[in-house]
Amino acid sequence: MDYSNIDFTLDDAIATITVDRPDRLNALNPQTMQEIEHCIDAIRDDRSIRCVIFTGAGEKAFIAGADITAMVTMSGFEEKTFAYHGNQVLRAFEHLPIPIIAAVNGYALGGGTELALACDLILAADTARFGLPEIKLGIIPGFGGTQRLPRRVGLLRAREMIYTGDMIDAATAYEFGLVNHVYPAAELMGEANALATKIARQAPLGIQQAKAAINGGIEVDLDTGLRFETEAVGLAFSTDDKKEGMTAFLEKREPQFQGK
Numbered sequence: 001m002d003y004s005n006i007d008f009t010l011d012d013a014i015a016t017i018t019v020d021r022p023d024r025l026n027a028l029n030p031q032t033m034q035e036i037e038h039c040i041d042a043i044r045d046d047r048s049i050r051c052v053i054f055t056g057a058g059e060k061a062f063i064a065g066a067d068i069t070a071m072v073t074m075s076g077f078e079e080k081t082f083a084y085h086g087n088q089v090l091r092a093f094e095h096l097p098i099p100i101i102a103a104v105n106g107y108a109l110g111g112g113t114e115l116a117l118a119c120d121l122i123l124a125a126d127t128a129r130f131g132l133p134e135i136k137l138g139i140i141p142g143f144g145g146t147q148r149l150p151r152r153v154g155l156l157r158a159r160e161m162i163y164t165g166d167m168i169d170a171a172t173a174y175e176f177g178l179v180n181h182v183y184p185a186a187e188l189m190g191e192a193n194a195l196a197t198k199i200a201r202q203a204p205l206g207i208q209q210a211k212a213a214i215n216g217g218i219e220v221d222l223d224t225g226l227r228f229e230t231e232a233v234g235l236a237f238s239t240d241d242k243k244e245g246m247t248a249f250l251e252k253r254e255p256q257f258q259g260k
């Protein structure tokens with residue numbers, strides 16, 4: 001598939017997906033969502049990729065939401081199809097056996113905040129702004145915002161953001177536990193690459209099992225979650241990388257993980 005709305009680069013083990021519609025503040029139209037889905041499918045099949053960075057082109061926006069020019073003429077059923085597809089794409093982020101870092105370089109509104117919420121980690125530029133302003137358009141969040149935001153920041157904060165549509169700045173997002181770190185804008189991508197490199201050096205099957213245990217366990221009771229973890233740790237113990245990690249520790253050297 002040729003991409004016209006996103007840019008995909010692969011540097012060693014780190015893949016970077018950039019939504020590339022800066023004149024529309026990287027708004028997500030149906031074509032862009034299809035390209036992101038295709039890209040995630042390709043990443044899943046590439047065993048050399050150990051970490052993904054997701055960002056937006058330009059200095060102003062990460063993603064300013066779903067594309068209002070595309071949505072203005074959509075019927076309820078067309079919008080439902082768009083929302084259903086969006087939810088499938090963001091669920092694919094969570095099921096991808098590779099971590100995704102959102103590098104939020106500006107406005108992350110509506111679908112932009114929702115997409116970031118489906119990533120494993122969120123780094124923000126100090127210029128970033130988060131929000132779910134859908135209510136100001138007479139609609140409500142449709143890419144999981146009413147579900148993931150309360151789980152992340154708590155009911156009261158999420159209700160206020162969703163009922164008012166107000167944006168929060170990067171410092172407030174950090175205080176809410178919505179982002180991992182805030183950096184000066186010029187340092188954001190360097191920090192995202194440094195974090196991705198650190199993750200890429202770890203045992204990939206271990207990372208895969210840790211992600212599955214965290215994401216599988218978050219919605220279930222503790223006993224069920226602990227069973228997920230026990231299965232995952234059993235699988236991690238069956239890898240060559242477990243032998244390498246423990247042997248390297250005992251031999252006082254750095255491990256060389258192979259993803260086997």
Ligand code: HXC
Pocket residue numbers: 023024025027064065066067068069079082083086107109110111112133134137140141142143
């Ligand atoms: C389409 C958009 C857009 C969007 C910005 N643009 N956001 N086009 N969809 N979501 C366009 C503008 O129309 C404008 O086009 C150009 O990008 C630059 O934006 P400006 O508004 O001129 O910039 P600025 O004044 O700096 O304001 C930035 C902004 C504002 C605060 C981010 O653009 C804004 O409020 N955007 C809409 C944010 C929003 O409501 N997002 C939620 C969408 S609903 P021109 O042609 O004038 O240059 C959603 C639902 C998801 O995400 C779920 C669906 C199922």
